[in-house]
Amino acid sequence: GAVVSQHPSWVICKSGTSVKIECRSLDFQATTMFWYRQFPKQSLMLMATSNEGSKATYEQGVEKDKFLINHASLTLSTLTVTSAHPEDSSFYICSASVGETQYFGPGTRLLVL
Amino acid sequence: GESVGLHLPTLSVQEGDNSIINCAYSNSASDYFIWYKQESGKGPQFIIDIRSNMDKRQGQRVTVLLNKTVKHLSLQIAATQPGDSAVYFCAENTGTASKLTFGTGTRLQVTL
Numbered sequence: 001g002a003v004v005s006q007h008p009s010w011v012i013c014k015s016g017t018s019v020k021i022e023c024r025s026l027d028f029q030a031t032t033m034f035w036y037r038q039f040p041k042q043s044l045m046l047m048a049t050s051n052e053g054s055k056a057t058y059e060q061g062v063e064k065d066k067f068l069i070n071h072a073s074l075t076l077s078t079l080t081v082t083s084a085h086p087e088d089s090s091f092y093i094c095s096a097s098v099g100e101t102q103y104f105g106p107g108t109r110l111l112v113l
Numbered sequence: 114g115e116s117v118g119l120h121l122p123t124l125s126v127q128e129g130d131n132s133i134i135n136c137a138y139s140n141s142a143s144d145y146f147i148w149y150k151q152e153s154g155k156g157p158q159f160i161i162d163i164r165s166n167m168d169k170r171q172g173q174r175v176t177v178l179l180n181k182t183v184k185h186l187s188l189q190i191a192a193t194q195p196g197d198s199a200v201y202f203c204a205e206n207t208g209t210a211s212k213l214t215f216g217t218g219t220r221l222q223v224t225l
Contacts, residue, residue, distance in 0.1 A: 004156075006156075043218050044157070044202070044215045095157075097211045100145050100211050101147065102213055104156035106155055
C-alpha cells in the first residue's frame with residue numbers, strides 16, 4: 001500500500017521559534033499532498049493543499065505566512081510553523097494522494113511552550 | 114456550508130458483536146467516500162472506499178453502504194475485536210482537487 005512518513009513524530013519548542021515538519025511518500029510519487037491540523041477529540045481540519053512545483057493553496061483562515069509549505073519534489077512536502085506560539089500546539093498530519101484516495105502520515109505532535 | 118456529519122459520537126459494542134457506524138452527508142455532488150480509522154496518537158488509516166455509482170462494497174470484515182437518496186453512509190464491522198477500538202471518520206470527495214471533507218468522528222469502544 002501507499003506509505004507516508006512524517007518527521008519528527010513529536011517536537012517541543014519555545015515560543016517564537018520555527019518548526020519544520022517533513023512529509024514523505026515512501027513508495028509512490030505524489031503531486032498533491034495535504035496538511036491537516038487536529039485538536040484533541042476533534043476532526044481533521046484541512047490547512048492547505050501542497051502542489052509539487054507550485055504554490056500551496058490555503059484554506060480560509062489559515063495564515064500562509066505563518067504556515068509555510070514547500071513541495072519541492074514528488075515525494076517531499078514540508079510545513080514550517082513560523083514564530084510558533086502555544087496556540088499552535090496541535091497534532092499536524094499530512095496526506096498524499098493516490099488518485100482520489102488520500103493516505104495519511106503518522107502525524108507530528110507539536111507542543112509550544 | 115455543506116458538511117459531513119455523524120449521528121453517534123460514541124459507540125460501545127461487545128467483542129464479537131457487529132458494529133454499525135453511521136454518517137450523514139449533505140453535498141449531493143459528492144461522488145467518492147472513504148472511511149478512515151484513527152487510533153490514539155496516530156494518523157488516519159484507510160479502511161474502505163465507495164463511489165457514488167455503488168451502494169455497497171465489502172472488504173475484510175467491513176462493509177460500506179451508501180444510500181444516496183437520503184445521503185447516508187454506514188460502516189459495518191463484523192465480529193468486532195478489541196483492536197477495532199478507535200475513532201472512525203467518514204470523508205467525502207466532491208471532486209475538487211481530491212480534497213476531502215471529514216465528518217466529526219465516532220469513537221468505537223469494544224468491551225470484553
